Amino acid sequence: MTMAPTAVDVPSGLPAAISTPAPGDPRLSRLSLNQKTVDRWGVREVVHGCLRAGIPAVGLWREPVAAFGTARTARLVRDAGLRVSSYCRAGFLTGHDSTAALDDNRRAIDEAAEIGAACLVMVLGGLPEGSRDLAGARARAAEALALLVPHAQERGVRLALEPLHPMFCADRAVLSTLGQALDLAERFPVETVGVVLDAYHIWWDPQVDAQIRRAGPRIALFQACDWVLPLPADALLGRGMVGDGHIDVRALREQADAAGYAGDIEVEVFNADVWAADGDATVATLLRRHVQHVV
């Protein structure tokens, strides 16, 4: 069950290695680099890395944006001509007292507006410590979300609900399937609340085809990475480069397109080996994998 190791390229012995697509290659037109894939790169490095590689969009995270400055980030990406496919991440709304979380989410909405992000990714949060009350946590998150929607509308920011793989249900997100995410999103206007299709989180779902069709204009973002075995000691860091594992990313991307999605395809890989690698080498692998396995 061993797969090719992550971030290593086509093994020798296989037919002609794929060459790295050059800047301007039309197959890169919807590609986005999520900053987390090159975890050691700050805002400036990731923007310059995208420019060197010809990647037209970037997914940014709050912590590095705060370190670089929100206004400065906004200016840099605008001057670079990059789209900001997503701003990661807000949410964590399942606690019993959501006052602080709501304040923080409102700030995240303001920041997303300032940097011109296509969406703000929302991870709803897990169960409070010691709790077994899933229904309660889900209800609290839905109530808190309803309180954020007017602020998002006012700022013109789209909230993108991200169902996480069910193995994160207890500690990170009581939102586990695309169907469940759509049930929640559909309570709100489509332009303000959408969903994230992250291949890693949804690929196993026997209902995924039907739910992607249902999602249609609710699809705010498509994220790509792969499911590699074995799972690592830290389940958060188990994602592989597209092509190294068991997910048919192209099939999911085609389904999203068939449902009307024409936005960016953002590569987000949480993986200690990838993080340890040279950023430009990771980006080059990612470009090749994109043409081999995604578009």
Next chain:
Amino acid sequence: MTMAPTAVDVPSGLPAAISTPAPGDPRLSRLSLNQKTVDRWGVREVVHGCLRAGIPAVGLWREPVAAFGTARTARLVRDAGLRVSSYCRAGFLTGHDSTAALDDNRRAIDEAAEIGAACLVMVLGGLPEGSRDLAGARARAAEALALLVPHAQERGVRLALEPLHPMFCADRAVLSTLGQALDLAERFPVETVGVVLDAYHIWWDPQVDAQIRRAGPRIALFQACDWVLPLPADALLGRGMVGDGHIDVRALREQADAAGYAGDIEVEVFNADVWAADGDATVATLLRRHVQHVV
């Protein structure tokens, strides 16, 4: 997010420790000990352990039964007056050539009949090495299952399809939700093909309440353990004793009962710390947790 450590009892400081229910306690009338919870015990030890503790049913595994002898196991459990709540485990039907797997499954059916098991637990299998074709694997497993059903009918053995947690989709079971298991089971007669409700595998599912209601007479077995954090390095061994984690086992058990299930409640804990503990101590903890958190 740290929970009480597995197999350790009520911490001091909490109100009056629960005493261990004695043999004959009516609250134990549906309890079953899955042999895997006391992994170092062979067939003889687990049968004697059940008798000492007043546990009226046992879930047995093929390897220790083979080591002890099938006919001898059948005699021992009959003489002991124990029910065999399940026989674990057959399946693994997703391969491209299922000839050997089908033969092995037919033998497992024969063994289950011989020891008088209430059901034979079926884990369907994951993706073949390097494969991304989930639909193909699911279709092959369904076809193979159809070939086994006549043999099971003839032997009077009920096949119990077990949906596994989606984190096992790639390597162990392309059957990931109760709804999906029912879609498959419902192609066959209810007395021959049922489903397993294992709290660990189904608790996170936003549709679990509705699907348990739907399952009704298809419920062949209820298994209990708990979801504890953090996930261990080996995801297979991450299960906690009931009461140590985030699953509301009682609520799920009550839903199964409301759907008409009156069979055994089998405790199955895959956990290296539990396996290292003294078997009788594990059983005593399990009895207390059963009255505290299940019945």
